Amino acid sequence: MTTSHSDDVLETAARWRKEGRAAALATVVETWGSSPRPVGSQLVVGGDGSFIGSVSGGCIEGAVVRAALEVIESGRPRRLDFGVTDELAWEVGLACGGRVQVFVERLE
Amino acid sequence: MRRETLHAILAAREAKRPAVLVSELDSGVQRLFYADAPDVSELDPTVRAACLEALRADRSRTLADEGGGSLFLQVFNPPLRMVIVGAVHITQALAPMAALLGYEVTVVDPRRAFATDERFPGVAVDTDWPDDALRRLSPDRRTAVVTLTHDPKLDDPALEVALSSDAFYIGSLGSRRTHAARVERLRARGFDEPALARIHGPIGLTIGAKSPAEIATAVTAEITARLREPAAGQTR
Incomplete structure (x- = not known):
């Protein structure tokens, strides 16, 4: 038994790309206070909006997927901040009150 | 992330070879640091030292780079x-x-x-x-x-x-x-x-x-x- 969560994500990413599917990778790069998933947690998003993995307990995945679709389109990496102090708090705040920064990049 | 980078990470993991993915968060430029071949990555000594420390602590982290930007050091340690x-x-x-x-x-x-x-x-x-x-x-x-x-x-x-x-x-x-x-x-x-x-x-x-x-x-x-x-x- 191993807790190699990110492993599955990267293998999925490689498989999707091999199949010719567009994809973006989202990675938690910084957390403040309590946050549901540790730094390094990853999510791979397909061009059709499907995703594998997690960057939170489910609170921000929707917003990350939307941003990932933009990144797939533009090819420009982005950093997203989520948390109680964020302007998006009313929409996609973290219930736990923590803050998290997510890096989103296109898989070439 | 470039295709070669993704495959290099998967290969390092398969070979149980400790590695750190160093990402420039503004540009998205990435390099892979290998603990057993620290020179390959062409990273500066401070970043290399931080990579080794991150591997030891088994903890990914961000690091301020010289130009005022942020680097993300993502640890890929072999399984325990x-x-x-x-x-x-x-x-x-x-x-x-x-x-x-x-x-x-x-x-x-x-x-x-x-x-x-x-x-x-x-x-x-x-x-x-x-x-x-x-x-x-x-x-x-x-x-x-x-x-x-x-x-x-x-x-x-x-x-x-x-x-x-x-x-x-x-x-x-x-x-x-x-x-x-x-x-x-x-x-x-x-x-x-x-x-x-x-x-x-x-x-x-x-x-x-x-x-x-x-x-x-x-x-x-x-x-x-x-x-x-x-x-x-x-x-x-």
């Missing part, structure tokens, strides 16, 4: 492994505990009456002689080796291979007297003091453990301490 020599009663508790802690567990015992699937459901059991098994398993910096047979014929050959490896933890069951005798035998086999001092014996943190499960708790706690705080003194 635990090799337990002796398919004994304590092992029946230790193996599932170690799995829960994230270790890939292998139980080594050539005595087939001990090493049965019935006693160790779902655990990899190796019935080779311990030194052969240990050599094949090739303990690395992410491996703990624990000997629990009490039998020098089985424990000593395993310890000899473990002491010649990078295993981050080596522990051996037995009383102080048993351990002193063990150390004497190994000294006679040519191991010096620094090598012998790597063996934790009597094994486990001192918590008054009595039952097999309690002893397994003391052992996993000691291993966790060595893994997470290798610089701290002996906590026994």
Whole structure:
């Protein structure tokens, strides 16, 4: 038994790309206070909006997927901040009150 | 992320090769740092040092770079492994505990009456002689080796291979007297003091453990301490 969560994500990413599917990778790069998933947690998003993995307990995945679709389109990496102090708090705040920064990049 | 980078990460993981993905968060430019080939990445010395420290701590992190931007250091460490020599009663508790802690567990015992699937459901059991098994398993910096047979014929050959490896933890069951005798035998086999001092014996943190499960708790706690705080003194 191993807790190699990110492993599955990267293998999925490689498989999707091999199949010719567009994809973006989202990675938690910084957390403040309590946050549901540790730094390094990853999510791979397909061009059709499907995703594998997690960057939170489910609170921000929707917003990350939307941003990932933009990144797939533009090819420009982005950093997203989520948390109680964020302007998006009313929409996609973290219930736990923590803050998290997510890096989103296109898989070439 | 470039396709080659993704495949290099997967290859490093497959080869159990510690690596750090260094990403410039503004530009998205990435380099892969290998602990065993620090020059390949062409990173500056501060970043390299931070990569090594992140691998040691097993913790990914951001780092301010010289230009005022941010770097993200993502750690790809090989899996933690635990090799337990002796398919004994304590092992029946230790193996599932170690799995829960994230270790890939292998139980080594050539005595087939001990090493049965019935006693160790779902655990990899190796019935080779311990030194052969240990050599094949090739303990690395992410491996703990624990000997629990009490039998020098089985424990000593395993310890000899473990002491010649990078295993981050080596522990051996037995009383102080048993351990002193063990150390004497190994000294006679040519191991010096620094090598012998790597063996934790009597094994486990001192918590008054009595039952097999309690002893397994003391052992996993000691291993966790060595893994997470290798610089701290002996906590026994």
